[in-house]
Amino acid sequence: MNKHKKDKNQEEQEEIKSEEPTNNESEESAQFEKAEAKIAELETQVKEWNDKFLRKAAEFENYKRRTENDQFNLINYAAESFIIKLLPVVDDFERSMEHIDDIESTKSVKDGIKLVYEKLLKLLSEQGVKKMQTKGEPFNVDYHDALMQKKDDSVPPHTVLEEIESGYMYRDKVIRHAKVIVSEESTDNSQISKEGSSESSTEKEI
Numbered sequence: 569m570n571k572h573k574k575d576k577n578q579e580e581q582e583e584i585k586s587e588e589p590t591n592n593e594s595e596e597s598a599q600f601e602k603a604e605a606k607i608a609e610l611e612t613q614v615k616e617w618n619d620k621f622l623r624k625a626a627e628f629e630n631y632k633r634r635t636e637n638d639q640f641n642l643i644n645y646a647a648e649s650f651i652i653k654l655l656p657v658v659d660d661f662e663r664s665m666e667h668i669d670d671i672e673s674t675k676s677v678k679d680g681i682k683l684v685y686e687k688l689l690k691l692l693s694e695q696g697v698k699k700m701q702t703k704g705e706p707f708n709v710d711y712h713d714a715l716m717q718k719k720d721d722s723v724p725p726h727t728v729l730e731e732i733e734s735g736y737m738y739r740d741k742v743i744r745h746a747k748v749i750v751s752e753e754s755t756d757n758s759q760i761s762k763e764g765s766s767e768s769s770t771e772k773e774i
Contacts, residue, residue, distance in 0.1 A: 653691055660684045692736075700735040702728045702746045711735060713745040717752035727751045 664680045707726040728748045735746025
């Protein structure tokens with residue numbers, strides 16, 4: 569009887585042992601399937617990100633090409649709008665030249681030229697270009713280019729007497745210095761200066 573029980577218990581233990589590898593194999597199989605599914609998911613994500621990267625790279629190249637073209641056009645045609653505004657002034661000159669021989673009155677010619685000149689100055693002013701007012705102003709190397717000095721006791725020394733060539737500013741920048749004639753030191757001032765120096769020297773000697 570006892571032997572029979574032992575045999576039965578031994579058989580049960582053997583059955584349990586025979587079932588254990590089967591359970592382990594099932595777990596390993598499940599883990600393997602999960603790993604394969606995860607790999608497939610990651611591969612899909614990699615492919616999607618790769619496609620996005622390629623699209624973004626292509627978009628950037630297109631943007632870069634458009635920007636380069638815009639910059640090229642901006643540099644080459646920067647003055648286009650100003651030139652278009654300047655053309656009517658050229659038209660006025662051409663119309664005046666066509667009829668200049670038919671005009672007997674010099675006053676009409678002068679008035680026409682003056683009108684075109686004022687129109688041109690107005691156009692320049694609208695673009696931020698202004699003509700300097702130099703005559704009677706103190707000489708300033710930032711704005712003036714002195715061609716010569718001239719004696720004139722009626723004004724202080726280093727005063728602009730005449731303007732040989734107009735100076736112009738573009739906004740707050742000098743784009744052409746005015747060429748001017750400047751008053752020199754007056755003789756009276758020089759004499760007074762010399763006398764003052766002599767008196768000072770005499771006082772020091774005393």
